[in-house]
Amino acid sequence: MILPRYHIADSAIKGAGKGLFLDETVAAGRIITAPDGIDRTFRHAEISTSPELKAQFHASARWFEDRYTLSPxxxxxxxxxxxxAPNGLWHLGFVFALADLPPGTEITVDYRHLLPPGESEDFADSLTGEIITGLSWSDSLASSTRALAELLDTTNADRDV
Incomplete structure (x- = not known):
């Protein structure tokens, strides 16, 4: 579920197709998206060995450990x-605003958190040309947890002033 008002339009990112854009301001630390309507997760091996599930893998995201959601x-x-250099932080299926985001902002996340460990996207990062390769679960969880803690510490400190 997407919490702020938004719209889908042509992405400003070269080769990306469509993007998700905010229609309202979202404060740093606020949730942009939250898991919704997920009735099942699948292990990567289960997806890899099932022709039906494998055909839907383009619409998958790692949610936690070796569990993936499929959204065909x-x-x-x-x-x-x-x-x-995303403006959204992917953490356990939630996307948090990494800064105050004004209306018109296209939301981005680091796909390395969504991919299976060591697997690469079939496209490179549009700015750097670098390959986008999935992080291990422990690296993904550790880095997103640290980033979320820092974000919340910063936003809480700003609110206390």
């Missing part, structure tokens, strides 16, 4: 594009 109906959350 392509919900609007799937229009969030990749960046190595």
């Amino acid at each position: 109906d392509w919900p609007d959350e799937c229009y969030i594009n990749h960046s190595f």
